[in-house]
Amino acid sequence: MxxxxxxxxxxxxxxxxxxxxxxxxxxxxxxxxxxxxxxxxxxxxxxxxxxxxxxxxxxxxxxxxxxxxxxxxxxxxxxxxxxxxxxxxxxxxxxxxxxxxxxxxxxxxxxxxxxxxxxxxxxxxxxxxxxxxxxxxxxxxxxxxxxxxxxxxxxxxxxxxxxxxxxxxxxxxxxxxxxxxxxxxxxxxxxxxAEPKIFESKQYDPTQANILRLYRLLMEDTNIDEITAEFEKNHAITLQLLRYINSGIFHFQKKIASIHHVLVLMGRTPLAQWLMFMIYAKAVAKGGEVSPLVLMVENRTELMCLILKKLKPDAGSNMLGQAYFVGVLSLLDTIFGRKIEDILEEMHVDDMVKDALLYEKGLLGEIYVLVKDIEQFHTDKVALFEKKYNLQGAILDDLVLESMKQVTLFEDATKL
Structure with missing residues (x-):
């Protein structure tokens, strides 16, 4: 290779x-x-x-x-x-x-x-x-x-x-x-x-708005009882979450029967990540097929995290979570038909994520640009990144192949 x-x-x-x-x-x-x-x-x-x-x-x-x-x-x-x-x-x-x-x-x-x-x-x-x-x-x-x-x-x-x-x-x-x-x-x-169609007056549909509200509660360290109550008001989302958590992807010793239990065992960040994918899935689902947009988001999140771990092996869960959210938030403008800066203003997004998405600043911004260059096969720009960070041999190739593999596994799991 x-x-x-x-x-x-x-x-x-x-x-x-x-x-x-x-x-x-x-x-x-x-x-x-x-x-x-x-x-x-x-x-x-x-x-x-x-x-x-x-x-x-x-x-x-x-x-x-x-x-x-x-x-x-x-x-x-x-x-x-x-x-x-x-x-x-x-x-x-x-x-x-x-x-x-x-x-x-x-x-x-x-x-x-x-x-x-x-x-x-x-x-x-x-x-x-x-x-x-x-x-x-x-x-x-x-x-x-x-x-x-x-x-x-x-x-x-x-x-x-x-x-x-x-x-x-x-x-x-x-x-x-x-x-x-x-x-x-x-x-x-x-x-x-993945090209957004921007409509300045476009509003979220009720399901999207509810998911975003739940996301904000999770990321703002809201009391767990308040989050549980908000989930329980949204029956469709709650049922899908319980079905997902009991699907076999997770390996809890006991079946999950309540949202409170999910929050304790699953954690806020993974649950917030799941909610983001729900937005994509609900917006683009058709005929049981997994949308290319959903697969593109999955690929971006995989590559963001894989590349970050390669550059910073000591990166903690917080920074990896930020890398994940750069990927998962990067196509919300396509889903909502609104400018990404307007969407981020309504969400509880920290400055590192916002700077990466809006201004391509910082290490996460550099990785985000690299991921888009990999998508578009801009090999000259990829080569410059490799040289800057001394990524020799087939390091990036291996990461790209691993992300392809994970996206295929994700699609197979989503079809179950």
């Missing part, structure tokens, strides 16, 4: 559900190049996923993996487990007789194939004429210059008529998402779902 950056970006369907991932990887010395040594890069990804367990990293989903001509034509490609990956061919792979034959062989063996961010024009349609029947996906960069050509929608319709799903990539806001939908894309890659 030396000298490799690894990232995982979500791919969503038209209903906003998580459909697949793309695994991103690059060598530090060639951080933006897949064309150089693509064979080694692809093999490193395969090794990482299999070493840690593909189910733990991907869950029930497949991962798009970029591949070049060298890797494609090497027979070792047949050793990759076809049920976990979608091979996404780089645009510079020539459609030679050997390549066409290899794509046909892979498809016959059950591999799923895609084209990676190709140009869409008449020449492209001609270039791939012999392999359209072998392909399942075509990825298209929504920021590419050709995307505004008036003929693009018709070309996408031609591709989809062949039974191929078009994936719009580089989608970072709702405007681009709507543009891609109107073009006919069936899948969407990017973090547009």
């Amino acid at each position: 030396e000298n490799i950056y690894l990232g995982r970006q979500p791919i969503l369907d038209r209903d906003g559900n998580l459909n697949a991932y793309e695994v991103l990887y690059s060598q530090r010395e060639k951080a933006d190049s897949y064309a150089h040594n693509d064979f080694r890069s692809a093999m490193v990804i395969s090794t990482i996923l299999n070493k840690l367990g593909t189910n733990e990293i991907l869950g029930e989903r497949r991962a798009f993996v970029k591949i070049g001509e060298k890797f494609l034509l090497n027979d070792i490609v047949f050793t990759i487990p076809e049920q976990f990956f979608i091979f996404s061919l780089l645009e510079d792979v020539p459609m030679s007789e050997r390549v066409v034959e290899r794509l046909q062989q892979l498809r016959a063996k059950g591999f799923i194939l895609a084209l990676d961010e190709i140009m869409l024009d008449a020449d492209t349609m001609q270039k791939y004429k012999e392999v359209w029947s072998e392909l399942s996906y075509v990825k298209v960069n929504m920021h590419a210059p050709f995307i505004n050509n008036h003929e693009i929608k018709g070309i996408i319709e031609q591709i989809e008529a062949k039974g191929i799903v078009v994936v719009g990539t580089k989608i970072e806001d709702e405007e681009k998402h709507e543009f891609a939908r109107n073009l006919g894309c069936g899948l969407f890659q990017g973090y547009f779902f």
Whole structure:
């Protein structure tokens, strides 16, 4: 795992559900190049996923993996487990007789194939004429210059008529998402779902307001009897909490039967953290699916705490709790449709957390910026952080992989 950056970006369907991932990887010395040594890069990804367990990293989903001509034509490609990956061919792979034959062989063996961010024009349609029947996906960069050509929608319709799903990539806001939908894309890659839509007059719905009230009581050291009474006024929240506490995730000797008992055994901070996730879950839940936004928050909280512990092994529970809350509060503006500074003003948030979220100040602010750079695969900025804190070798890679594993476990537990 030396000298490799690894990232995982979500791919969503038209209903906003998580459909697949793309695994991103690059060598530090060639951080933006897949064309150089693509064979080694692809093999490193395969090794990482299999070493840690593909189910733990991907869950029930497949991962798009970029591949070049060298890797494609090497027979070792047949050793990759076809049920976990979608091979996404780089645009510079020539459609030679050997390549066409290899794509046909892979498809016959059950591999799923895609084209990676190709140009869409008449020449492209001609270039791939012999392999359209072998392909399942075509990825298209929504920021590419050709995307505004008036003929693009018709070309996408031609591709989809062949039974191929078009994936719009580089989608970072709702405007681009709507543009891609109107073009006919069936899948969407990017973090547009985390982009807040700010409405100055928007109010919390009653459930959200109740959860925030409970959160404030917990964090303000309110008397336990007063907190218990407030919980008992909110029957739906109380029932969900009791179901959660008795689910098997915790290992108390006796079943929990009262909120007072929960507060004593669970503690204020873990209970407050659970309430924050309740806000996300209630705001975005649909059809029993775990929202990508919830998984993104879980990933942020995991990475915030993992990185802090690596930088400060002696960090106490208080600072780790602050790191957790930076992650969990970071997307509340998306949930509430209000500016994050306005939300934090109504909550009992200490200055370290507020400075990290609003001004990216202090160690927690630096870690918060790093987590966002990891999400966006800004490898040059990640490298600067590594250099500043002397994080040698694969330290950050290991933390990123561990966070992926924990998010998958979290999603599995949430579905129970």
